[in-house]
Amino acid sequence: MNFSQIDYLFFGHLSGMPVIGFFGGIFAAIAYRLLDPEKVGTKSVSEVIISALKRILLGGAIFLVFLVLSILSAIPYGGGNRGLFLACRVAFVLAPFWAAFTVVDVRTAQATRVDAQDESGGKPSGKWHMVGITLACLSAVIVLRAMLATPPLSPEEIESKAQGKQRELAIAQCSKEISTVANEYIVDSLLLDANMINKNALESLLGGQGVRFVELKAGQIKIWNSKKEKWGVMIFDGDDRNNIELDSNKKYVRFELSRNGDPLCETSTLHILDGSPRAPFAPGACLRMVPDQKSLASHAIKALPAGDKTGFIRWSLLEQASGHVLAALISSDLPHSPARQGGGADIEWKIAQYGAVSCRQPYFTLTNALRGVPQNTRQSLSLVTRKIEPELVDLGVKSIIWPEIKVDEVEGPAGPNNTYPWGKDWEFAYKKAESTGFADVGTELIDYKAGELLSLGNLKFEGQWLNPHIGASPNGFVAVFGRPNGIHLVRYALDGEMQWQGIIQVNGRDSTAPARPDIAEIKWEENEVDIYVFRKNGKGESRWLLQVPNAMIGLR
Structure with a gap:
């Protein structure tokens, strides 16, 4: 002692x-x-x-x-x-x-x-x-x-403090390297050389990122409240974890999508695709778990020596066949025990949503820069999510006279039922897209032939985020938001190019009247854009529908 x-x-x-x-x-x-x-x-x-x-x-x-x-x-x-x-x-x-x-x-x-x-x-x-x-x-x-x-301090605390200093040194060096990591790397499949992954990351890789399959390299996993160890892999779900035990002769476990009825889906203990169907997975998709003795993935994220005197490693994305390194970030992690700093379900969800690569957990976040190859390799079991960056809307040029469209109001419609990218709405939209090629669900658009789920990115003007209502159709997207002089409508093509913008006015209404419309919802139907609004006045509230034909917003 x-x-x-x-x-x-x-x-x-x-x-x-x-x-x-x-x-x-x-x-x-x-x-x-x-x-x-x-x-x-x-x-x-x-x-x-x-x-x-x-x-x-x-x-x-x-x-x-x-x-x-x-x-x-x-x-x-x-x-x-x-x-x-x-x-x-x-x-x-x-x-x-x-x-x-x-x-x-x-x-x-x-x-x-x-x-x-x-x-x-x-x-x-x-x-x-x-x-x-x-x-x-x-x-x-x-x-x-x-x-x-x-x-x-206890010896454990002293050791933890020393590790913390080493971690901060590695983070400082990683912060200088992170600019070399590209926003996107195209991969067919992925091996994670440590035996752990976040559940959100696994869902995203197999779903919206379009990776064909994900492999984990098996290793010793600790059993909760026990000093015993088992052979297998770990799936973190926030602060909880699922231990998946494997036979000792299996070195890898492969996760991939399949269809309901596959017996290997039934052996999976991960409840990722159970229950109600949801975007971007096809209705009837299930998670298939296949133990194997060798890796079949095209790419891998591995811990390689940093090659300096610090004893650090570099989490490296590389091509398995050639060993060519595509991206690497230095880390103080142990090779088979990556740190989950600032973990928890909320943080992991945000990282998965916004695709951030973080120096505080490079192993877990390098996966956010990966995108799968075209749709036909995934057997129509999921759609690649693609956010379309919209062309900037210039709302500040007063010299421009926006086209003004006069439309009639129809009083009292209840409005369309909201649709959601899960449950029966998602299942109906997906089946419609299978037969017609396109279907809108909520503010998103299914492009079935391309195998993509499209959404319009954020609109920003003079440092302020705009908060428009979005409508989608095979013609593209419309963004609608209230303005002091009426309702501003902007139409975008499917590639984000702005194709028309103007002011929608109501026949017989004074645009300066105090009972201006508040937009409740919009729906881009086949031949027109329907804008559902309500007006507040001294007598209460009234609901109206504005119908804007496609021809009036530049479509022929």
Whole structure:
């Protein structure tokens, strides 16, 4: 046991503090007798033991009263627990100190006391005087440090702190390298050389990113609340994890999409595609899990030596056949134990949604830069999600006179039923796209032939995000938002090129009237754009429908 471990055992851990308090009391009692040898004990050993027990009980009672009062006083003000921990430390030291100090009352023989006296007057000799002072100082130092000083770090905490410093050094170096990582790498399939992945990342790779299959390299996995280890892989779901055990002769497990009825889907313990169908997976798709002895993936993310004196690694995306490295980021991770810093379901969901590659968890986020090859390799089991970047809308050029379209209002329509990219809405839209080539669902568009699920990216003007209502059709997208002088409509092609924009006005309505329309929803039907609005006035609220023919917004 080294010094740091001993230091933590006695001064950083509650179990060591009673020992410190007890020996502090013993040292103080001996020092007291040495510095005042005329002191005569009045109690037998048994009486002293009984007295010590009484003191311990009384100290415990006082501590409990103090604890209750501290809790009651902290609750109304939202107080923390620092005061309670200090009370525990003080009590755990003082109670045994007070009990051990009763040793001073032990009745001793006169001869024993005389040895500590000089010949002239019952005062302690210089030698015993110094011993007494030393013991008194030792008692004070160890007791005060145990009660009041900042407790030392445990060996595990010291190691964790050192690892934290190494991690920050690696992150600083990685931050200089991250600009070399491209926004997109085309892969057919992927091997992750560590035996773990986030569930959100696996869903995204097989779904919207269009990767044909994902492999994990098996390894030793720890069993929860046990020191035992099993052979297999881990799937993290937020802070939870699913352990998938494999036969010891299987080195890899492959995850890929299949259709309901596949027996290998039934052996999967991951509930990714169970239940209601949802975008971007085809209705009837299931997750197939195939253990194997060799890797078949075209690309891999592996830990390669950094090649410097730091001992760091580089998480590297490489082509398996040639070994050619496409991207690499330095990390302080262990090769088979990548860190999930800032983990949790919410963070992982955001990373998966926004495709960010992070230096704090490069192994888990390099996957966000991957995109699959064309649709026919995935047997129409999922759609690649593609966000179309819209051409900038210039709303600030006052010299431009926007085309103004006058339309009629129809009073009282209930509006279309909202559609959603899951459940029956998604299943209906997907089947429609299979037969017609296109189908809209919510604000997205299924392009079945291309194998894509399209959505319009964010619109921004002068640093401010616009919040339009979006409609989709095989003709492209329309974005509609309210303006002081009417309803602004912008039409985009499927590649994001702006093709028309103008102001929609209502026949017979004053655009400056206080009861201007609030847009509730839009739907791009086959021949027209339907804009559902409601108006608030002194009498309440009324609902209306504006019908804008395609010919009026530049379509022929």
